[in-house]
Amino acid sequence: MTSTIKDVAAHAGFSIATVSRAINAPHTVNPVTLAKVREAIQALKFHPSPLGRQLRGERTRLIGIVLPTLANPVFAECLQGIDELAAEQGFRLMLMTTQYDEQRERHAIETLRAQRVEGLILTVADADTHPLLDELDADGPLYVLMHNDTKRRPSVSVDNHRAASDGVRMLIAHGHRRILMLAGTLAASDRARQRHAGYTHAMQQAGLTPAPALEIDFNADELAPEVLAHLTDVQQSPTALFCSNDLLAMVVMRGLRGARMRVPQDVSILGFDGLSMGELLAPALASIGTPNREIGRAAWQKLMARIVGEYADAPLALTLPHTLREGGTIAAIANTPLARAGQAPHASRESDGALLP
Amino acid sequence: MTSTIKDVAAHAGFSIATVSRAINAPHTVNPVTLAKVREAIQALKFHPSPLGRQLRGERTRLIGIVLPTLANPVFAECLQGIDELAAEQGFRLMLMTTQYDEQRERHAIETLRAQRVEGLILTVADADTHPLLDELDADGPLYVLMHNDTKRRPSVSVDNHRAASDGVRMLIAHGHRRILMLAGTLAASDRARQRHAGYTHAMQQAGLTPAPALEIDFNADELAPEVLAHLTDVQQSPTALFCSNDLLAMVVMRGLRGARMRVPQDVSILGFDGLSMGELLAPALASIGTPNREIGRAAWQKLMARIVGEYADAPLALTLPHTLREGGTIAAIANTPLARAGQAPHASRESDGALLP
DNA sequence: ATGAAAGCGCTAACAC
DNA sequence: GTGTTAGCGCTTTCAT
Numbered sequence: 188m189t190s191t192i193k194d195v196a197a198h199a200g201f202s203i204a205t206v207s208r209a210i211n212a213p214h215t216v217n218p219v220t221l222a223k224v225r226e227a228i229q230a231l232k233f234h235p236s237p238l239g240r241q242l243r244g245e246r247t248r249l250i251g252i253v254l255p256t257l258a259n260p261v262f263a264e265c266l267q268g269i270d271e272l273a274a275e276q277g278f279r280l281m282l283m284t285t286q287y288d289e290q291r292e293r294h295a296i297e298t299l300r301a302q303r304v305e306g307l308i309l310t311v312a313d314a315d316t317h318p319l320l321d322e323l324d325a326d327g328p329l330y331v332l333m334h335n336d337t338k339r340r341p342s343v344s345v346d347n348h349r350a351a352s353d354g355v356r357m358l359i360a361h362g363h364r365r366i367l368m369l370a371g372t373l374a375a376s377d378r379a380r381q382r383h384a385g386y387t388h389a390m391q392q393a394g395l396t397p398a399p400a401l402e403i404d405f406n407a408d409e410l411a412p413e414v415l416a417h418l419t420d421v422q423q424s425p426t427a428l429f430c431s432n433d434l435l436a437m438v439v440m441r442g443l444r445g446a447r448m449r450v451p452q453d454v455s456i457l458g459f460d461g462l463s464m465g466e467l468l469a470p471a472l473a474s475i476g477t478p479n480r481e482i483g484r485a486a487w488q489k490l491m492a493r494i495v496g497e498y499a500d501a502p503l504a505l506t507l508p509h510t511l512r513e514g515g516t517i518a519a520i521a522n523t524p525l526a527r528a529g530q531a532p533h534a535s536r537e538s539d540g541a542l543l544p
Numbered sequence: 545m546t547s548t549i550k551d552v553a554a555h556a557g558f559s560i561a562t563v564s565r566a567i568n569a570p571h572t573v574n575p576v577t578l579a580k581v582r583e584a585i586q587a588l589k590f591h592p593s594p595l596g597r598q599l600r601g602e603r604t605r606l607i608g609i610v611l612p613t614l615a616n617p618v619f620a621e622c623l624q625g626i627d628e629l630a631a632e633q634g635f636r637l638m639l640m641t642t643q644y645d646e647q648r649e650r651h652a653i654e655t656l657r658a659q660r661v662e663g664l665i666l667t668v669a670d671a672d673t674h675p676l677l678d679e680l681d682a683d684g685p686l687y688v689l690m691h692n693d694t695k696r697r698p699s700v701s702v703d704n705h706r707a708a709s710d711g712v713r714m715l716i717a718h719g720h721r722r723i724l725m726l727a728g729t730l731a732a733s734d735r736a737r738q739r740h741a742g743y744t745h746a747m748q749q750a751g752l753t754p755a756p757a758l759e760i761d762f763n764a765d766e767l768a769p770e771v772l773a774h775l776t777d778v779q780q781s782p783t784a785l786f787c788s789n790d791l792l793a794m795v796v797m798r799g800l801r802g803a804r805m806r807v808p809q810d811v812s813i814l815g816f817d818g819l820s821m822g823e824l825l826a827p828a829l830a831s832i833g834t835p836n837r838e839i840g841r842a843a844w845q846k847l848m849a850r851i852v853g854e855y856a857d858a859p860l861a862l863t864l865p866h867t868l869r870e871g872g873t874i875a876a877i878a879n880t881p882l883a884r885a886g887q888a889p890h891a892s893r894e895s896d897g898a899l900l901p
Numbered sequence: 902a903t904g905a906a907a908g909c910g911c912t913a914a915c916a917c
Numbered sequence: 918g919t920g921t922t923a924g925c926g927c928t929t930t931c932a933t
Contacts, residue, residue: 189683191910202920207912217918234658239910242595242925252639257620257627267614270641274648279655282609282639284627291631298636301591326546437824444826467794469801469826548926559904564928574902596926599909 190231192239199227210235237279241303248278250490251299251328253309255287259434261460261479262310265333268483269308276491287312287376293319300327306490308483310334312376314342331490333482336381341493343486343505345477347378350509351385351429352392354457354475357511358427359393362520363455366390367418367425370400371435382431382459403435410442418454419446426454426520433460433474440468440516451518461512470515478507547588549596556584567592594636598660605635607847608656608685610666612644616791618817618836619667622690625840626665633848644669644733650676657684663847665840667691669733671699688847690839693738698850700843700862702834704735707866708742708786709749711814711832714868715784716750719877720812723747724775724782727757728792739788739816760792767799775811776803783811783877790817790831797825797873808875818869827872835864 196203201220208216209224216224227233241247250273254262266282273280281302283295292311296319299307307330311317314335323330324340332342358366368386370379383400390397404411410418418424430436436458440450450456451470458465461476485505492501553560558577565573566581573581584590598604607630611619623639630637638659640652649668653676656664664687668674671692680687681697689699715723725743727736740757747754761768767775775781787793793815797807807813808827815822818833842862849858 193910203911204913204921205919208919211912215918220918234654236910237659238595238599239925240912242599242910242927243912244925245912257614257624258617260615260617260620263614263617263620267641270614270639274640279659280639282627282637283631284624297591302594302636437821441824464794464821467798468824549928550926560927561905561929562903565903568928572902577902593926596909597928599911599926600928601909602928 190233192233192235194231195224195227195233198231199224247303247305249302249304250278250280251295251302251304251307251309252280252282253292253295253299253307253311254282254284255310255312256284259432260462260464261334261432261477264479265310265483265486268480269487270483271480272484272487285311289317292317296323296327304328306330306494308333308486308490314340314377329490329493331486331493333486334378334477335376336378338504341489341503343482343489343507344378345482345509346506347381348385348388350475350477351382351459352389353385353509353511354459355386355389355429356393357513358429358455358457358517359389359395361427361455361517363427364395364520365423365425366395366427366429367398368400368429368431369403369435369439370431371405372402379431386429400431403439405435405438409445410439415442415446418443419448424454427457427517428454429457429459431459433458433462433465433472436472436474436516437465437468440472451516455518456516458516461510466512466514468514468516472512473514473517474512476510476512478510482507547590549590549592551588552581552584552590555588556581604660604662606659606661607635607637608652608659608661608664608666609637609639610649610652610656610664610668611639611641612667612669613641616789617819617821618691618789618834621836622667622840622843625837626844627840628837629841629844642668646674649674653680653684661685663687663851665690665843665847671697671734686847686850688843688850690843691735691834693735695861698846698860700839700846700864701735702839702866703863704738705742705745707832707834708739708816709746710742710866710868711816712743712746712786713750714870715786715812715814715874716746716752718784718812718874720784721752721877722780722782723752723784723786724755725757725786725788726760726792726796727788728762729759736788743786757788760796762792762795766802767796772799772803775800776805781811784814784874785811786814786816788816790815790819790822790829793829793831793873794822794825797829808873812875813873815873818867823869823871825871825873829869830871830874831869833867833869835867839864 192203192206196206201224205216205220206224209221213221257263270280281299281304285291285295289312305328307328309330310333314320314332314337320340332340334344335342336344336347355366368383387397403414430439436456440456443450448454458472458474461474465472465474485507489505549560549563553563558581562573562577563581566578570578614620627637638656638661642648642652646669663685666687667690671689671694677697689697691701692699693701693704712723725740744754760771785796787796793813797813800807805811815829815831818831822829822831842864846862
């Protein structure tokens with residue numbers, strides 16, 4: 188292992204150039220020579236150092252991965268998909284996480300670029316307004332965005348707008364009128380915006396009044412009192428909550444349970460991500476699913492195509508289909524006891540669904 | 545960015561050697577010169593190429609990570625912990641996953657070694673009988689194992705034996721006698737063995753008869769019929785299931801639900817891993833918790849200490865404390881209806897707890 | 902305090 | 918078909 192191409196050359200009795208050729212272009216070298224070189228390689232357990240190759244300006248076979256976090260299975264699954272193909276094709280992955288921090292995004296990209304990665308697969312907070320990506324377009328390595336929902340850049344994602352409105356329409360079809368959207372505090376992302384836009388769209392289309400997303404602190408053990416108050420408000424309480432991601436939905440479910448609210452009898456819940464563990468909850472979490480492993484694989488393939496220079500005319504943004512998982516957390520409003528403790532049944536649910544200022 | 549140390553030297557009017565010193569040993573260079581060089585660096589947006597440094601035989605500031613999978617949050621969390629410290633300390637991470645396959649473990653280690661990583665953090669299937677690790681001990685890069693429960697090698701883990709027996713004792717304290725351990729089919733790992741040994745120990749200590757672990761196919765959508773038959777067998781059915789990991793526990797819970805078995809009324813469940821999402825299940829999953837983020841961080845620190853050469857006398861294996869989460873999936877046997885459908889109450893539960901051949 | 906030069910492991914002209 | 922040589926970007930003696 189510590190042996191170099193020089194050692195092999197000496198051992199085989201040829202020059203290092205011949206050894207190099209024997210490795211990289213076997214057909215250009217005399218079969219007899221080839222055999223001897225190969226024997227020497229065997230004997231010395233020689234493996235070409237990627238470092239030498241990389242420095243020489245060759246292909247580094249290195250791909251940089253930039254993700255917000257691995258704590259969210261969405262990204263871990265994407266990475267899994269990427270890794271499958273990378274391993275298959277002999278590429279190495281350099282991983283950096285950003286915690287949704289733009290500073291760290293910049294740092295990661297610079298580090299990776301300095302490392303001469305051949306390409307970058309990344310998920311950034313906001314793809315549209317990101318100066319870094321313009322820089323990459325200009326002279327950085329090739330990249331593909333993952334889960335960033337933008338038409339302007341090379342990306343693989345679901346149609347968040349459409350997915351969200353599909354989900355909300357489904358809630359409406361189940362008789363819900365007062366539907367509130369919940370989002371994480373860090374949710375200034377393009378996809379969060381798209382999801383809220385989709386929610387808004389579906390609401391308006393049904394003649395209902397959409398509300399701004401209610402922000403939830405992700406890390407808190409319990410729901411903030413004002414949030415809880417809002418959710419349980421006798422007059423205005425929503426009958427369904429659309430959570431901008433599944434982790435958030437789970438946190439909210441726990442919070443509600445702590446507040447003695449029953450899901451779905453008192454309130455229905457729809458998540459977003461389709462995390463498989465959501466199905467194991469009781470009741471199973473209804474959710475809009477994204478094919479994360481596939482998104483990772485597609486991002487890889489798109490990146491490779493760009494590197495090879497194929498499909499230069501392929502559409503920038505690839506949209507993969509989302510799915511709708513109708514789990515047990517959604518109750519038809521007809522089946523829902525309209526009255527909660529101390530609250531009389533009222534027809535106003537059917538009125539306009541206005542939620543809050 | 546595409547500028548090299550040469551460009552900087554030219555721009556500043558000094559030799560590349562001086563620029564190099566200005567970067568790596570600022571105190572050895574004239575303050576005025578230093579200022580000029582720094583200005584040039586700014587102007588050209590120069591970042592030293594890691595590649596050049598690495599090739600020169602210097603520190604690569606590269607650490608290899610080898611994990612079975614990222615689909616299991618246990619490893620994703622460990623990686624998260626590692627990444628935190630790596631980013632802080634300016635190291636880059638090269639990641640490879642193995643899917644518990646020894647071939648791929650070998651390949652990953654060789655790839656990483658060729659890449660001149662300064663160190664390796666890995667989780668292998670079986671640390672004790674692994675020739676690769678002996679090779680690493682001999683001349684590989686320094687490494688630290690994570691979650692591999694062995695005393696013979698540098699590692700960070702919980703005491704799986706003790707953790708398992710703690711858990712099983714807890715079940716026994718709740719009145720359970722027929723306790724069966726379930727393991728994944730891929731579970732020929734050292735930690736799975738330790739967990740089963742811990743189970744066996746606790747059972748015997750209580751005068752009960754332990755059974756071999758029942759293997760469950762992880763990926764199947766439903767529990768295999770023979771497994772289900774075994775779990776529901778009128779005469780011998782266990783009152784509690786100890787699952788060797790949480791993901792498995794969740795799959796089993798779903799399978800049981802499909803078979804109309806109630807948890808914990810009909811059967812109690814204890815998992816292993818302490819996945820935070822387990823708390824969100826209903827009922828919340830009882831589990832033995834491992835501090836994954838901390839394990840990742842500790843592995844990092846141990847590796848760094850080894851690289852620097854400190855603590856050469858530190859104990860090889862670091863054991864972190866596990867926790868016991870007593871969730872809703874465990875019922876005291878006294879409260880359990882002893883009779884299930886078509887089965888009369890019987891005192892034999894109190895007898896010897898024998899489970900199966 | 903600074904520069905010249907060697908060399909890390911490899912590939913790619915360019916000779917022969 | 919094979920060898921010679923230059924150089925990728927950097928650090929590090931060894932001189933000056």
